[in-house]
Amino acid sequence: xxxxxQSLFLSVRxxxxxxxxxxxxxxxxxxxxxxxxxxxxxxxxxxYIFSNMDMKQDQRxxxxxNKKDKHLxxxxxxxxxxxxxxxxxxLLTGGGNxxxxxxxxxxxxxx
Amino acid sequence: xxxxxxxxxxxxxxxxQSMTLLCAQDMNHEYMYWYRQDPGMxxxxxxxxxxxxxxxxxxxxxxxxxxxxxxxNFLLGLESAAPSQTxxxxxxxxxxxxxxxxPLHFGNGTRLTVT
Numbered sequence: 001x002x003x004x005x006q007s008l009f010l011s012v013r014x015x016x017x018x019x020x021x022x023x024x025x026x027x028x029x030x031x032x033x034x035x036x037x038x039x040x041x042x043x044x045x046x047x048y049i050f051s052n053m054d055m056k057q058d059q060r061x062x063x064x065x066n067k068k069d070k071h072l073x074x075x076x077x078x079x080x081x082x083x084x085x086x087x088x089x090x091l092l093t094g095g096g097n098x099x100x101x102x103x104x105x106x107x108x109x110x111x
Numbered sequence: 112x113x114x115x116x117x118x119x120x121x122x123x124x125x126x127x128q129s130m131t132l133l134c135a136q137d138m139n140h141e142y143m144y145w146y147r148q149d150p151g152m153x154x155x156x157x158x159x160x161x162x163x164x165x166x167x168x169x170x171x172x173x174x175x176x177x178x179x180x181x182x183x184n185f186l187l188g189l190e191s192a193a194p195s196q197t198x199x200x201x202x203x204x205x206x207x208x209x210x211x212x213x214p215l216h217f218g219n220g221t222r223l224t225v226t
Contacts, residue, residue, distance in 0.1 A: 008151060042201055042217030088153060097161055099215060101154040
């Protein structure tokens with residue numbers, strides 16, 4: 001099946017930029033997503049990118065897609081303590097029926 | 112709208128016991144999913160359904176059964192619980208139409224412990 005890998009932890013200082021990375025194996029994915037999970041809650045969609053795009057910017061969030069290297073990243077500018085959460089990348093697979101999630105990156109924002 | 116509601120929120124089972132987790136959505140979504148979340152492993156798809164009366168296996172279906180008798184409900188059953196099924200279970204749904212950019216809507220999870 002599809003493998004989607006992320007680093008488990010990332011720690012940054014408030015006000016710095018955070019970059020969360022994701023690598024995957026299935027090159028046929030058409031949509032790629034970033035979800036955020038706060039403690040004790042379900043996942044919420046942050047942003048997504050279509051596979052024919054290289055970059056998408058949405059306020060403090062920038063998504064970069066390198067299809068050749070099968071690498072997706074999420075950059076959060078001016079990281080705040082409220083950004084502390086687990087971030088998951090996800091790929092649309094199974095002919096568009098399923099989302100395959102990465103292992104999740106726990107972002108810790110320190111003062 | 113309540114969105115996606117999971118019951119119960121917490122449950123402790125003994126090995127060999129059975130239980131059913133209920134997921135209900137009030138958004139008229141076609142697609143529904145059950146995932147389990149384990150530390151360091153992300154979310155893994157157990158079973159999913161693309162419409163009322165249909166179900167399909169996901170990545171880790173063994174030990175689980177599902178039913179989608181009504182469009183708004185997706186039930187996840189454990190016939191004989193094992194400690195390896197200790198996890199947080201998430202239900203999600205999304206529209207069948209609206210293109211591939213229709214996001215998943217998640218419930219708040221059910222924390223299951225099997226002793």
